[in-house]
Amino acid sequence: MRTSLLRTRRRDERSRVTFVELFFDLVFVFAVTQLSHSLLEHLTPMGLLQTTLLITAVWCAWIYTSWVTNWVDPDSAPVRLMLFALMLAGLVLSTSIPKAFETKGLAFAGAFAFMQVGRSVFMLWALKGHSPANYRNFQRITCWLALAGVFWIAGAFADGGMRLGLWAAALLLEYGSPWIGFWTPGLGRSTTADWDVEGAHLAERCGLFIIIALGESILVTGAKFADLPWTSATIAAFVVAFIGSVAMWWIYFNIGAERGSRRISASDDPGRLGRLAYTYIHLPLVAGIIVAAGGDELVLAHPTGDTDAKTAAVLLGGPALYLLGNLVFKRTIADSPALSHMVGLGLLALLVPVSTVVQPLTFGAATTLVLVLVAIWETLSLRSNPKSGAV
Numbered sequence: 001m002r003t004s005l006l007r008t009r010r011r012d013e014r015s016r017v018t019f020v021e022l023f024f025d026l027v028f029v030f031a032v033t034q035l036s037h038s039l040l041e042h043l044t045p046m047g048l049l050q051t052t053l054l055i056t057a058v059w060c061a062w063i064y065t066s067w068v069t070n071w072v073d074p075d076s077a078p079v080r081l082m083l084f085a086l087m088l089a090g091l092v093l094s095t096s097i098p099k100a101f102e103t104k105g106l107a108f109a110g111a112f113a114f115m116q117v118g119r120s121v122f123m124l125w126a127l128k129g130h131s132p133a134n135y136r137n138f139q140r141i142t143c144w145l146a147l148a149g150v151f152w153i154a155g156a157f158a159d160g161g162m163r164l165g166l167w168a169a170a171l172l173l174e175y176g177s178p179w180i181g182f183w184t185p186g187l188g189r190s191t192t193a194d195w196d197v198e199g200a201h202l203a204e205r206c207g208l209f210i211i212i213a214l215g216e217s218i219l220v221t222g223a224k225f226a227d228l229p230w231t232s233a234t235i236a237a238f239v240v241a242f243i244g245s246v247a248m249w250w251i252y253f254n255i256g257a258e259r260g261s262r263r264i265s266a267s268d269d270p271g272r273l274g275r276l277a278y279t280y281i282h283l284p285l286v287a288g289i290i291v292a293a294g295g296d297e298l299v300l301a302h303p304t305g306d307t308d309a310k311t312a313a314v315l316l317g318g319p320a321l322y323l324l325g326n327l328v329f330k331r332t333i334a335d336s337p338a339l340s341h342m343v344g345l346g347l348l349a350l351l352v353p354v355s356t357v358v359q360p361l362t363f364g365a366a367t368t369l370v371l372v373l374v375a376i377w378e379t380l381s382l383r384s385n386p387k388s389g390a391v
Contacts, residue, residue, distance in 0.1 A: 005072045005079055005126045007198070014200035014265070017208065018074040024065070024083045025212055027090035031058050032216040032290060034097040039294045041098065043310045046164075050101050053167055054108075055290060058097075059283050060174050061090065061115050066205040067274075068119055070197045071134065072126055082122045089115045105163060109156035113149035116174070120145055137190045140182035148173040178275055195271025199264030206278045207257045213286050217245050217293035224300045233303040233361060240365045241296035247371035248289060248322055251341075254375070255382060256330050263333040277332045284325035292318025295364060303361035312355035312363060319367045320348050323374065340377035344370050 007015055035058065039051045065086060072079045093111035096104035120142040127135040148170040155166030181189030221241040228234045264273045295315040302311075327341040347370045355363055 004130045007073045015198045020074045031094040036293045106156040109152040113152045116145040140184040143184045144177040192271035199270040203261035213289035220293045237300045237303045244368040250375040260333045281329045288322030299360045299364040307360045344374040
């Protein structure tokens with residue numbers, strides 16, 4: 001590539017998120033919806049394992065792309081075409097999610113491997129002659145993702161537990177390789193200094209994905225509520241679900257999102273913080289929102305009656321994952337852990353014994369109340385001590 005496709009960076013000016021990046025994200029609105037529905041259709045131990053793997057894969061495809069668009073300019077024609085190709089593959093991946101462990105394993109695995117390897121090959125073409133360190137970095141990345149692709153495709157031709165095992169091994173390669181700097185025989189290893197990201201842009205991109213996941217939860221709630229008789233119980237369930245979404249938004253965006261953006265922007269090693277705080281720690285945040293959306297749908301469908309173990313697990317698991325993800329995220333960007341989040345997790349644990357003796361609506365309202373209390377505590381604590389690292 002004779003003309004550089006790299007983003008132009010200016011001191012004291014953050015790289016903006018472009019319209020084509022937002023357009024690319026639309027595919028993942030669909031993917032998140034598919035994941036939520038897949039979770040509800042497979043509420044068994046094996047189904048939970050499979051859905052966890054699929055969530056992890058979808059996040060992997062998205063976050064790797066966000067790192068790439070941090071370096072290259074999405075407003076250039078070649079980068080736009082690359083993103084459009086990834087969108088098409090992403091649609092194939094998303095449509096195959098419900099039957100990824102049944103008849104559409106090859107479609108899912110092929111689309112995912114194409115996205116991961118194809119994106120990296122494009123970066124080799126774009127970076128050669130313009131960014132030697134990052135070019136060598138992507139040589140290593142391409143080797144690791146190609147190896148993972150072998151496991152993805154092999155898993156597509158296997159069945160049952162073998163497919164799950166091979167795909168889990170592929171994800172281990174995809175998530176584990178950054179920890180060792182993508183060490184590759186003959187090519188050495190990358191350092192986080194090679195991953196010179198524009199921190200505010202990466203933070204904003206991850207915040208936008210949180211919005212995508214929260215938006216999906218609202219879509220699920222609205223669509224389900226529209227199809228149900230508007231009784232007092234369903235109206236109450238609808239209101240509780242909405243309040244839960246608002247509380248989740250507040251917990252992340254009121255303090256954590258902007259503080260994280262400032263921290264990574266000022267970091268001497270933004271690549272290291274980006275890998276830890278955004279590539280890894282944001283995964284349980286997204287998973288928590290998806291699981292919570294599933295819980296909202298279950299309560300809307302059956303607000304009264306007994307709360308079975310599966311419903312209780314989803315209603316507790318979503319908020320717990322979300323609070324845990326926020327706790328760890330805020331710990332990486334602050335000087336002390338968020339006490340409010342730790343208490344929130346403790347309150348959720350205290351709800352376990354009563355889960356089977358109250359109605360789903362009551363139990364869902366209780367878990368939502370915990371999220372609301374955490375949001376209020378954190379907000380009031382910040383007002384009383386605005387310089388506090390965590391509250």
